[in-house]
Amino acid sequence: MAASLRKAGIRVTKQRIALMQVLAEADDHPDAFELHERARAVEPSVSLATVYRTLSTLEEGGVVHRHSFEGGGARFETTHEEHHDHILDIDSGAVIEFQSDKIEELQEAIARELGYEVVHHRLELYCRKIP
Template sequence: MESEELKRAGLKVTAPRVKILNMLEASEHRHLTAEEVYRMMHESGEDIALATVYRVLAQFETAGLVARHHFESGQSMYELEQGTHHDHILCVKCGKVDEFVDETIENLQREIAERAGYQMTDHALYIHGICSDCQKKG
């Protein structure tokens, strides 16, 4: 399956690309930094350089396999491109990232663009706050 995804994206099937794609698909976390991918690869016994992880993630982004986000942490985070739009809410204490879709917000963003004379081509919404777990911790 991963080989076909890489071929469809116009990428040559290589061991590092397949391994990283497998890792992204198997991860319980949808949003990962390159360093987290690197650490998870090493924890699973894979011998791969951090520079290779960065290079492959950049190739995946260019090919449309992953989306890169620049959240509050200052680090780029990557998630598999699912083909459907969603927005993000981020905890400023623990770094947790949740996704949501809200049609009212989507419609309002289109209306705002139209009122300003824009034809919207893309958009991103990031809400920052403190998650319920961190609120409980005080």
């Protein structure tokens, strides 16, 4: 965790290490409030203001991704994971990660047909479970 902070040129503090630990262990996409609660369990001195400031710094440093899914506030995940896309269950609010080579190939083909090269993309599918 400290290495990720140093690599991004971010000063290492126990609060930032606690936040990075929580982000690294998260199997969901927590918002700032959830991260604050989890980080306080690791390091009680973490304030909500510190979480917000640190998340901005981590995002600028390329250490975390900020997701602004429709109908909700910003959610976060580390950038250490391989590229993936998201399905958002509009009934439960669950965020499901998935990876599809077919989708990746199709996006590349469409961009090429239009004379472009994909530099970055995000795919979010807003879905409802089939009964």
